[in-house]
Amino acid sequence: QCATVCPVGAITEVSEIDKVWHALEDPDKHVIVQTAPAIQATIGEEFGLEAGTVVTGKLVNALRKLGFDRVFSTEFSADLTIMEEGYEFLDKVENNKPLPHITSCCPGWIKYAEHNYADLLDNVSTAKSPQQMFSPLVKTYYAEKSDIDPANIYTVSVMPCTAKKFEKDREEMVDSGYKDTDAVLTTRELARMIKEVGIDFNNLADDEYDELMGKSTGAGTIFGTTGGVTEAALRTVKEKLTGEPLERLNLGIRGIKEAEVEIGDLVVNVAVASGLGNAAKLLDEVRAGNSKYHWIEIMACPHGCVGGGGQPLPVNNEKKDKRAEGLASIDKNKYVRKSHENPMVQKLYDDFLGEPLADKSHKLLHTHFKARAKN
Numbered sequence: 001q002c003a004t005v006c007p008v009g010a011i012t013e014v015s016e017i018d019k020v021w022h023a024l025e026d027p028d029k030h031v032i033v034q035t036a037p038a039i040q041a042t043i044g045e046e047f048g049l050e051a052g053t054v055v056t057g058k059l060v061n062a063l064r065k066l067g068f069d070r071v072f073s074t075e076f077s078a079d080l081t082i083m084e085e086g087y088e089f090l091d092k093v094e095n096n097k098p099l100p101h102i103t104s105c106c107p108g109w110i111k112y113a114e115h116n117y118a119d120l121l122d123n124v125s126t127a128k129s130p131q132q133m134f135s136p137l138v139k140t141y142y143a144e145k146s147d148i149d150p151a152n153i154y155t156v157s158v159m160p161c162t163a164k165k166f167e168k169d170r171e172e173m174v175d176s177g178y179k180d181t182d183a184v185l186t187t188r189e190l191a192r193m194i195k196e197v198g199i200d201f202n203n204l205a206d207d208e209y210d211e212l213m214g215k216s217t218g219a220g221t222i223f224g225t226t227g228g229v230t231e232a233a234l235r236t237v238k239e240k241l242t243g244e245p246l247e248r249l250n251l252g253i254r255g256i257k258e259a260e261v262e263i264g265d266l267v268v269n270v271a272v273a274s275g276l277g278n279a280a281k282l283l284d285e286v287r288a289g290n291s292k293y294h295w296i297e298i299m300a301c302p303h304g305c306v307g308g309g310g311q312p313l314p315v316n317n318e319k320k321d322k323r324a325e326g327l328a329s330i331d332k333n334k335y336v337r338k339s340h341e342n343p344m345v346q347k348l349y350d351d352f353l354g355e356p357l358a359d360k361s362h363k364l365l366h367t368h369f370k371a372r373a374k375n
């Protein structure tokens, strides 16, 4: 299944459905689920709905019916990624550190980089992916706020790909003092669970994510498609530096896209690549020392996470376009569209983390990558 679409050949799809059922049935476990941005515009296809149909409320309701104790959104930590990565980029620009800055939120791309572009790892952001920022916060921040022993918390994420399963098993992903993410379900696996218990998905009422780590902005939503991370980051960077809002970038969703973005006196050359073949073209330029870019976003799957290897099948470009349009419509209709304006992210910094890039943020939200044998 994965081999046709998973960008990292070494990663195979191993179902974690049984593990999650066991956790849900265990009365001593407090089971938390986070859902990646793209899922709300893709899982409907598993229930006969058109690609791109936005089913956020039904998704939340279905997860509650399955027995999860709290239903949160990875968009919350996507907003947090923007805070951390935005400040990291600003620090590089202001202190003449090596550029281009290359994004790190796609574990498929990261694994490919570790095998094939290890010489460029210093350019890659140290920010963890939103999945891996979220889970250690559940076992520290949420545990503290809710007065629950983190040893009894079980964290599940619903993700668009199998690369997220590999990522959660990386040995360093234990910054909470426990395994940060306990299980990862792909979109298809979650749909199978919903069908297994006979939930009538299409007729579910809309439900809301739980507070504390369920609030998100439009910037967090567009992480699910190629170009989204860049647009989300520049919304925050531009406003922090100039007080002016960013015009829509409209980078498009196929292949390599580029833009010149004026931020005050600064001209930021950005490039966005989805698909590893496209990424390699940009990276070879960086390696050769003739890249003009300051910021490069890479997503391993063509179209980004809406085209991930764990998404509903069959898929084609038209469906992926519609899924991306679904996410864009959510962003457009959100009241808050900039990560730094997420009130729950502000609360997290005020009550727990302090500042972006400060000690606690560094420990829980950043990581390091390592060279692996070439493949």
Ligand code: SF4
Pocket (backbone or CB within 6 Å): 007, 105, 106, 107, 108, 109, 160, 161, 162, 163, 164, 299, 300, 301, 304, 305, 306, 307, 308, 309
């Ligand atoms: Fe996973 Fe998204 Fe990266 Fe594809 S683009 S490997 S779905 S994180």
